Amino acid sequence: MSVKVGIPRALLYYYYFPMWSGFFKALGAEVILSQNTTKGIVDKGVKQSVDDACLPVKLYFGHVLDLKDRVDYLFIPRMVSVERKEYICPKFLGLPDMIRHNIPDLPPIIDITVNMSRKQKNLFKAFAEAGRFFTSNPLAVRKAFYRGIEEQERFYRLNELGYLPHESIEQMNMGLVKQNFSPAQAGDMTVALVGHGYNIYDSYISMNLIEKLRSMGVSVVTPDNLTGTIIEEKSAELPKKMFWTLGKRMIGSAFHYMRSDQIDGIIHVASFGCGPDSFTGEIIERHLRRRKNLPFLNLTIDEHTGEAGIITRLEAYVDMIRWRRAAQ
Ligand code: SF4
Structure with missing residues (x-):
């Protein structure tokens, strides 16, 4: 039976899910997503999170609660920077810590640090760290990383064709892509x-x-x-x-x-x-x-x-x- 990796359907899911999912799947893991947001997920997230968090962060808590009892690992990257000399909002930096300290009985968290503010190749280092949860074979990890990059590139191309990210992800998951499908415009x-x-x-x-x-x-x-x-x-x-x-x-x-x-x-x-x-x-x-x-x-x-x-x-x-x- 394959290892289940949970990815909350919130925050940077809408930006990087294809890369994350492509990477874990290439390592033989099963990727489990939280459900689409519901009132129950929002309410649980609001109750469990810190008061002064913004709504998207509160919602993330709700998605983690939705996933935590049905996966072997949770993927909650510590996102610091995805572009040279630029940063992501500091809330992303503290996300794994906020989750650990506010939600009890969690499965192990894969909390790699993505910081590309100085070097782009730090992205590979971060994923190499995640790969160690699944294999000791560095070649397999490298291949999985490139698989993830390919998926992310496909995602960007679909978005540029006019699909919105949630539609691109749906298309990629259904394996339909390319011809005979035009974005709803x-x-x-x-x-x-x-x-x-x-x-x-x-x-x-x-x-x-x-x-x-x-x-x-x-x-x-x-x-x-x-x-x-x-x-x-x-x-x-x-x-x-x-x-x-x-x-x-x-x-x-x-x-x-x-x-x-x-x-x-x-x-x-x-x-x-x-x-x-x-x-x-x-x-x-x-x-x-x-x-x-x-x-x-x-x-x-x-x-x-x-x-x-x-x-x-x-x-x-x-x-x-x-x-x-x-x-x-
Ligand atoms: S930029 Fe930061 S504070 Fe603003 S909505 Fe996103 S996570 Fe919240």
């Missing part, structure tokens, strides 16, 4: 949804924002549909380098979309209690006002956000774009 207008992947693609926590927009005839694009090169080029327009990688992705993509003739508006989605989100939203709004008069909507979500309020704001926003277009 059928609307008469297009809105750029700019926010952390773990907020906008989790349908429970975002209150199904993407599907709601699509049902109103709006096509949705996000930072994940852009290449790394575009994000780098556009975010470099800031007078000072943004050293938070996720914030840089949001700002770079917003700068790109606000210049595009294909985009009718920008929605920024922020988490209540998130420091980085408060200034990325502000920067985007200021630049938008200066450069182009595109409709902008800032949505802040937390565990108490009501669905009716979100729907009303979305409907008003979409109607306003339609009237504006008609008037022009």
